[in-house]
Amino acid sequence: MSIKNHILGFPRxxxxxxxxxxxxNYWSGKSTLxxxxxxxxxxxKKNWESQFNHGIDVVSVGDFAWxxxxxxxxxxxGNIPQRHIGNEKVLTIDTLFRVARGVTSTKEVCSASEMTKWFNTNYHYIVPELIKNQKFSFVWKQIxxxxxxxxxLGFKIKPVLIGPLTYLWLSKIVGQDFNKLDLLSSLLVxxxxxLSEFEKRNISWxxxxxxxxxxxxxSEWKKAFQVAYTYLHSKQKILLTTYFGDITHNLDFIKLLPIDxxxxxxISGKYNLFDLNQTFNKKILFSLGIINGRNIWKSNVLEWFNILxxxxxxxxxxxIGSSCSLLHVPIDxxxxxxxxxxxxxxxxxxxxKCDELSLLTQTLNSKKQSTKKLKNWIQxxxxxxxxxxxxxxNVQKRITQISLEATKRKSSYVLRAVQQKNSLDLPILPTTTIGSFPQTSDIRQLRLDYKNHLISKINYEKKIxxxxxxxxxxxxxFGLDVLVHGEPERNDMVEYFSDYLEGFAFTEYGWVQSFGSRCVKPPIIVGDISRITPITVPWSKYAQSLTSKPVKGMLTGPVTILCWSFPREDISKEVIAKQIALALRDEVKDLEEVGIKIIQIDxxxxREGLPLRKNDWDNYLRWAVEAFKLSSSGVKDSTQIHTHMCYCKFNDIMPAIAALDVDVITIETSRSEMKLLKFFKMFDYPNEIGPGIYDIHSPTxxxxxxxxxxxxxxLNFITKERLWVNPDCGLKTxxxxxxxxxLQNMMQAVQNIRTSFQNK
Incomplete structure (x- = not known):
């Protein structure tokens, strides 16, 4: 009898x-390749050593990425768009960075590939592009x-690959349309x-x-799985890995696949282990993802011991292993x-989490099976x-007293828009930015000095x-019509707000990757949430005092604060979102009272929080929309509410976006060349829209x-009366x-088009 452990991936x-x-440093030319x-x-090397030293039997390889x-x-x-290859005969790491960033360390410029969320996580990936008759070959041999x-180095390893069908599913077609499965046979080769290379190296799994x-x-994709894994079946053992949800609804064809x-x-799936055992041949090795790879709470290892x-x-x-890759949690x-x-x-x-797996493995494999260490762990x-x-x-009581009226604006958008146009007096094609301006080294050092008590609060606020x-x-x-205060006081759009909310805890090194070199430090929701003090009001009030133009109040929405934090698991996400929404509602009212006429709640x-299966969508969207409206609906009709969304499939949630009832939505569209706007036109979205017209994630x-x-x-999708012009996201990077x-170019472009309207 032998129970082994592994993880599906480690933070890189x-x-x-x-x-x-x-x-x-490499991108800026400060260091060499x-x-x-x-x-x-x-x-x-440190990752493999850490896994081994913390009791992991088989370490993961191939989870590292540039x-x-x-x-x-x-x-x-070898699936790289031709515009990123140029005249290169071989792919290099500069090719990789050009695909992601649109520019290399040698300053060659081309448009970056599209980026989107990895399933329902806050991790992003560069979307592969497929053309008809695409050919593949094994050219980049990092794995x-x-x-x-x-x-x-002497480690027992398990290479990790993205599966061929998942790769094709998540890719996008460019140019002439075709069936992505037409490319499967070429990809399988x-x-x-x-796999043959792994077999030569005597790698077991x-x-x-x-x-x-x-x-x-x-159905055609289900059939494609049978084709694919029949073709790949060989002496090399394949551990087919699923995560982020239940696969019970697909077991009818999964159980027939020739896998090992x-x-x-x-954690994400609701399985009966005893039913699974009867469904699959005993020759199929089960890997049980029992340790949550997406959250940071201790596991009840004693409960798992009894089940296992x-x-x-x-x-x-x-x-036994992690539910998914540990990419989504801090390291230590x-x-x-x-x-x-x-x-x-x-x-x-x-x-x-590696320790938890090691502890369980040792206890399960021990003849004496003492649970003392397990009890000490969960104490x-x-x-x-x-x-x-x-x-x-007090927070729990306030949640029970939420009324239906609290989630509705006083009047419809049509009536509100008239009051807002009269109050704001904005030109056609009003221009704005999404919120943040460059976070210079001076600003970051200023915040760090204040955090370390090297300067007084008075001096800090004066410099901010x-x-x-x-x-x-x-x-x-620049001539922008609606201004922002630029957010120099903010480290992160979620962590900053959480710092002013009761119920959160914060780490110093709890970083996780969002994309590329972008890392975030999610706060931890440890208790019931309430607002301690006004968060943005003093800064927004000061900024508005400096100009006659409207300055937007800038807030992060309740669903985003929830999704980009590590949430509690003892109460529902719906309750947590509404607790956050009530705290933000108080902030929105205070902003309005000090004269802020436009409030953006990002x-x-x-879309990221959407469950993977469609039959679970309605319930999530119901409470997510309610939470947003709870935060935004306590204002006068003349106060304009904005929201911002980026890097998501809007077509999946158009009814929910409309149900938010915001006056203006700004969205990321630059990397998709405005194609996302067709969904807003098809849906006949009635309110105002600001499609991002340039990509801020690229230095181009x-x-x-x-x-x-x-x-x-x-303008082919949105009337000029409802169109705003803005970058596709904040400018902090x-x-x-x-x-x-x-921004000068953006304003010149707007002025040119405004002039063309006048000349018609």
Missing amino acids: IGFYRELKFAQE NDLLLVGKDIR YDHMLNTSMMI LEESDEALA VYRDI VQIDEPILALDLP GLHFDL KSFMNLRETFW LNIEKNLTDLVKGWLSFGLQ PIISRQSSTVVNNF KAHIKNIIIQQEK EPAL IPSVKCMEERILLA RTWLETSLS
């Missing part, structure tokens, strides 16, 4: 974000190089070549991720200094339910106001002509030079 950023800094490669190699793992796969199979690295198995798949092992996400001990009577050999709880001992006792980061979480850190009875004043002056020079995570400066073309394209040149 380094314990202290070493990869981020190495990437950015060799410097970057050495940092990557060191991170991989930008994201889908882009790694595109490079591996073999890393496998050889790990083998040379490459995958079989890769290969993990192939097919998370689309949790979706509602068309199957991973079940027992019973299961051992049915299957003597199986693996032990390096945290900010958290109290009480809260730390409730938590488990990446390495601690700190037993008293959590009754903790005053968790429970706020100086930055706000400069941002207002610059916007007026909800980029609304868009030309006046390019932006004119995009505005004119947008750009330099002032990039920002100035881009």
Whole structure:
């Protein structure tokens, strides 16, 4: 009898974000390619050593990526758009960065590929592009190089690949339309070549991720799985891996696949292990994802022990593991200094999740099977339910008193729009930005000095106001119609707000990757949520005092704060979202009272929170929309409510977007060349829209002509009376030079089109 453990992947950023800094130094020319490669190699070595030292039996290889793992796969199979290859005869790491960023360290410019969310997470990937008769070949051999690295160091490894069908499903067709499955046979040849290389290295298992198995798949895609895995079946053992949802609805064809092992996400999926055992042949190795790879709470290892001990009577050999890759959680709880001992006792980061798996494996495999260590592990979480850190009875009471009227504006958009146009007096094609302006090194150092008590609160606020004043002056020079205060006081759009809300805890090194070098530090929701003090009001009031133009109040919405935090698991997400919404409602009212006429409540995570299966969508969208409206509906008709969304499939949620009843929605459309707007036209979206006309995630400066073309394209979908013009997201990651040149070009493009309207 032998139970083994593994994880589906490990964070690739380094314990202290070493990869981020190495990437950015290389992009800026401050370091060489060799410097970057050495940092990557060191991170991989430390990751493998950490997994081994924390009791993981089989370490993962291939989970490291220079930008994201889908882009790694595109490079591996040679699927790179021609515009990013140019005259290169071989693909290089600069090719990879050009696909993702639109520019390389040598400053060659081309349009970046589209980026979107990885299923229902806050992780992003570069969307592969497919053309008719696309050919694939095994050209980028990073997976073999890393496998050889790990083998040379003496580790027992398990390479990780994105499955061929998931890759095709998540890709987009460019140019002439065709059936993506037409490319499957060509792609499978490459995958079989890769598997053959693993077999030559005597690697026992290969993990192939097919998370689309949790979706509602068309029949032809179900049949394609049988074709694909029959073709790939060989001496090389395949562990087919699913996560982020239940696959019970697809078991009828999954059980017939010629695979050697199957991973079940027992956190996101609701399975009966005993039914699963009867469904599958005993020769199929079960991998049971029992440790949550997406949240940071300690697992009840004693409860899992009892479940798995019973299961051992049915299957003597199986693996236990994380539900999904640990990419989505911080690396090590032990390096945290900010958290109290009480809260730390409730938590488990990446390495601690490895400890949980090791502890369970040792106990299950022990003949004596003493549970003393398991009981000691969960001891700190037993008293959590009754903790005053968790429970706020005033908040709980307020939730029960929410009325239907609290989630409705006083009048319809048509009536509100008249009052808002009279009050704001904006020109045709009003211009604005999404909120943030460049976060310079001076601003970041200022916040750090204040955090470390090196400057007084008075001096800090004085210097922040100086930055706000400069941002207002610059916007007026550009000629923007609706201004923002620029958010120099904010570190992150969720962490900043959470710092002013009771019920949150914060880490110092709890970084997780969002995309590329972009990392976020999600706050932890530990208890009931309420507002401690006004959050944005003083800064917005000051900014408005500097100009006669309207200044937007800038807030992060309740669903986004929820989705981009680590939530509690003892109450529903609906309740958490409404607690946050009530706190934001208080902030919205205070902004209105100090004279802010436009308030933007960003909800980029609304689509992200959507369950994977469509029959679960209605309930989620019901409470998500209610939470947003609870935060936004307590204002006068003359107060204009905006929201912002980016990098999501709007067509999936158009009725919900309309139900938000915002006056203006700004959206990301630049990387998709405005194609997303067709869904707003098809749906006959009635309110005002600001499609992002240039991509702020690329350092490329868009030309006046390019932006004119995009505005004119947008006018094919939106009437000029309802069209706003803006970048596609906040400008915090750009330099002032990039920002100035881009906004000047944007304003010139708008002025040219306004003039053309006047001349008609």
